[in-house]
Amino acid sequence: MKTEVRKICMLGDFAVGKTSLVNRFVNSAFSERYLSTVGVKIDTKLVQLVDRQVKLVLWDLAGSDPLNGAAKSYLMGTHGIVLVADGTRRETLDSALRIHQHAESLIGARPTVLLINKADLEPQWQSTQADLQSARQWARNVWETSAMTGAHVEDAFMALAGVER
Amino acid sequence: MSGEHVKRLRDLLRVPDQASQDELGERVGGVEQQLERLPENLPAALRSADDLGPRLASALEQPVAKAVEGLARNRRELLANALFPVLGPAIRHAITEALRGLVDNLNRLLESTFSARGLRWRMEAWRSGMPYAQVALRHMLRYSVDHLFLIQNGSGLLLARAHQSEPQDNDSDAVAAMLTAIREFMRDSGLAPGEAELRQVQVGDHVLRLYPGPEGYLAAAISGVPGGEVDASLAELLEAMHRRAPQALIDGQPDSELDELLRAWFSHSGRSQELIKPDSRRPVMGQIVLGALILLGLVWCAEWLWTGAEASRLQRQLSAQPGYQAQVSRVAWRQLQIVGLRDPLAAIVDAQLDLAGLDRARVHSRLRPYLSLDPQLLTKRVRQMLRPPDRVQISMAGGVVRVSGYADQEWTTTAQRLLRAWSVVIPSKWEVQLEVEPPVFDPIADQPVIVELNRGAEIGPEGRLAVEEIVTWFTEPAQPADGLRLQITAETDGVGELESNQRLAEARLNAVREALLEAGLPEFRLLPGIAKPEVVPGEDFNRRRVWVDAVMQQ
Numbered sequence A: 001m002k003t004e005v006r007k008i009c010m011l012g013d014f015a016v017g018k019t020s021l022v023n024r025f026v027n028s029a030f031s032e033r034y035l036s037t038v039g040v041k042i043d044t045k046l047v048q049l050v051d052r053q054v055k056l057v058l059w060d061l062a063g064s065d066p067l068n069g070a071a072k073s074y075l076m077g078t079h080g081i082v083l084v085a086d087g088t089r090r091e092t093l094d095s096a097l098r099i100h101q102h103a104e105s106l107i108g109a110r111p112t113v114l115l116i117n118k119a120d121l122e123p124q125w126q127s128t129q130a131d132l133q134s135a136r137q138w139a140r141n142v143w144e145t146s147a148m149t150g151a152h153v154e155d156a157f158m159a160l161a162g163v164e165r
Numbered sequence B: 001m002s003g004e005h006v007k008r009l010r011d012l013l014r015v016p017d018q019a020s021q022d023e024l025g026e027r028v029g030g031v032e033q034q035l036e037r038l039p040e041n042l043p044a045a046l047r048s049a050d051d052l053g054p055r056l057a058s059a060l061e062q063p064v065a066k067a068v069e070g071l072a073r074n075r076r077e078l079l080a081n082a083l084f085p086v087l088g089p090a091i092r093h094a095i096t097e098a099l100r101g102l103v104d105n106l107n108r109l110l111e112s113t114f115s116a117r118g119l120r121w122r123m124e125a126w127r128s129g130m131p132y133a134q135v136a137l138r139h140m141l142r143y144s145v146d147h148l149f150l151i152q153n154g155s156g157l158l159l160a161r162a163h164q165s166e167p168q169d170n171d172s173d174a175v176a177a178m179l180t181a182i183r184e185f186m187r188d189s190g191l192a193p194g195e196a197e198l199r200q201v202q203v204g205d206h207v208l209r210l211y212p213g214p215e216g217y218l219a220a221a222i223s224g225v226p227g228g229e230v231d232a233s234l235a236e237l238l239e240a241m242h243r244r245a246p247q248a249l250i251d252g253q254p255d256s257e258l259d260e261l262l263r264a265w266f267s268h269s270g271r272s273q274e275l276i277k278p279d280s281r282r283p284v285m286g287q288i289v290l291g292a293l294i295l296l297g298l299v300w301c302a303e304w305l306w307t308g309a310e311a312s313r314l315q316r317q318l319s320a321q322p323g324y325q326a327q328v329s330r331v332a333w334r335q336l337q338i339v340g341l342r343d344p345l346a347a348i349v350d351a352q353l354d355l356a357g358l359d360r361a362r363v364h365s366r367l368r369p370y371l372s373l374d375p376q377l378l379t380k381r382v383r384q385m386l387r388p389p390d391r392v393q394i395s396m397a398g399g400v401v402r403v404s405g406y407a408d409q410e411w412t413t414t415a416q417r418l419l420r421a422w423s424v425v426i427p428s429k430w431e432v433q434l435e436v437e438p439p440v441f442d443p444i445a446d447q448p449v450i451v452e453l454n455r456g457a458e459i460g461p462e463g464r465l466a467v468e469e470i471v472t473w474f475t476e477p478a479q480p481a482d483g484l485r486l487q488i489t490a491e492t493d494g495v496g497e498l499e500s501n502q503r504l505a506e507a508r509l510n511a512v513r514e515a516l517l518e519a520g521l522p523e524f525r526l527l528p529g530i531a532k533p534e535v536v537p538g539e540d541f542n543r544r545r546v547w548v549d550a551v552m553q554q
């Protein structure tokens, strides 16, 4: 069977859980520890779709504004973007939107999923329903995920893998 | 402080006795020493702390992570500088150094080895003129490209790969992406100034070399010491890939054609071939012939350049000469040729060659005659044909040929006739002006010059002109005959007494005499003058003058 290879970039503010989400998706593991990503971390995952195999090459970029300076060129040849926000920090949703626009201005529109992470901490969420509604306006594919419990993590990545090129 | 005070103070503080004081001093000294030796002891201390294991690690983890994080965010160039020695030119340098060391070692090792193989190599070195170490190295060194990746630029997607042996299950896709990330990081952070990108990294006992292309790049993990030929053939492979499957490279999708090219390269060039090739029979002879040919080529080049420079120098010189329309070129070994036109009145070719410092025998001139319109030569031509007397000037400027001066009637008529007929010589667009007057003073025509005076003994304006006329004639380059003398005759009219008229005539004689000498006439040209007042009384304008006659003395 033919295997497609796709480059996916993890984008989002500092400490929103990008690395944790990749770790959950690739290794089915989670750690409480926070080790900020330096530069870029790369993982791969083979995904079985109904009709084909897709190998995802996941580029996990350092947080804050990963598109400043050097990291810009990391976006080249990207097929899809996983945009991550932290549900417990309202401002990370705004920065997700900002980063998304920046990325689009650099490489054009790409299939994107928005992950509002740390769903297991829902009681502490700052993002309101209204925020989520407005997020759905610009990102058609929005998931409330938890790297800790694994909720919807698989679904979100599979959604991106399944998008036709 | 007095002893009494000290004692009281000691009591108050209950300072221990002398023995315990010394002990205390020793202990403090010991701590100081330990502190001094802390740097050397720290590693050992940390090692022993290893027993504490996870506790120390987790204690250090947070601060170290924070520090690195901060460093990466705020002091990127610091981190980059710290990484720099690991990558880039330093590695190349190190490899070169290592290789040089290797050659040296090899030399020493093998030079003392008299094995059959050593002798064979020695023979080869002797025959080919190569240093012994180089020959040995050629036989000993092998390389092998163990992994080869074709990676799309930017995206870092792996498009094709090949392995010498079945790879352990390492994730080539991740390796490819990581390499690209490092490359991009290096490039964007200006890590390698002057180096557009990372080209070579040492990874374990492999050298990882990157070969950049417009859409994708090749990464080769090589063990052993690869020669330059690997680089060349991999660059070629990359070119072929761009040519044969450009779309696959642009789309970033694996492609069978790319795979095939990669495999084909692997089976042919993945390993260094047997290097001992049958030598050409007489390498030394061949080298001598080649050397001689190269030398000949160099000499020929030098001559060609040198003679070419001579040619252009002569060319410049001739172009500056009126009456030459010529091209100078190198025709053969040290031989020049001048081809073109030359006015017969122009400077002589040989003289030009001498001037340029060129041997006449080396220059062949093939110049055909032509009539140049250069004013200088036209003048010369007109002069040659008119043969004007000395006091006739010929000038050509602004489209006018001016023939002016003094000449007798006969010459003037001939000149007029010739000038009319000489339209061949003088181009029709030139206007001819003939302004020749009969000479005022002409000793041959035997006509005296009359110097007009006023009532007294003063020479008038016209008289002055006459004086100048005479003197010019004598002082011109064409000197008149030695025997030519001037006879001055001064007259007066018959008004007044004869005696006073005699004095007036003498005064007039002297005035002209002085005027002539003053204008530059050599004194020996003058005969004693004659003062001749009119004896018949009455007024006569015509007698108020002085005659100057030319007289030939034998």
Ligand SMILES: Nc1nc2c(ncn2[C@@H]2O[C@H](COP(=O)(O)OP(=O)(O)OP(=O)(O)O)[C@@H](O)[C@H]2O)c(=O)[nH]1
Pocket (backbone or CB within 6 Å): A012, A013, A014, A015, A016, A017, A018, A019, A020, A021, A031, A032, A033, A034, A035, A036, A037, A038, A061, A062, A063, A064, A117, A118, A119, A120, A121, A145, A146, A147, A148, A149
């Ligand atoms: N409770 C909870 N904690 C999470 C979740 N995802 C991540 N975390 C924690 O959030 C912290 C940051 O996670 P990372 O995955 O390192 O964040 P990041 O986005 O990679 O951060 P950068 O290093 O800036 O790229 C870690 O301490 C994680 O344990 C989640 O879904 N639930």
Ligand SMILES: [Mg+2]
Pocket (backbone or CB within 6 Å): A018, A019, A020, A035, A036, A037, A060, A061, A062, A063
């Ligand atoms: Mg991270």
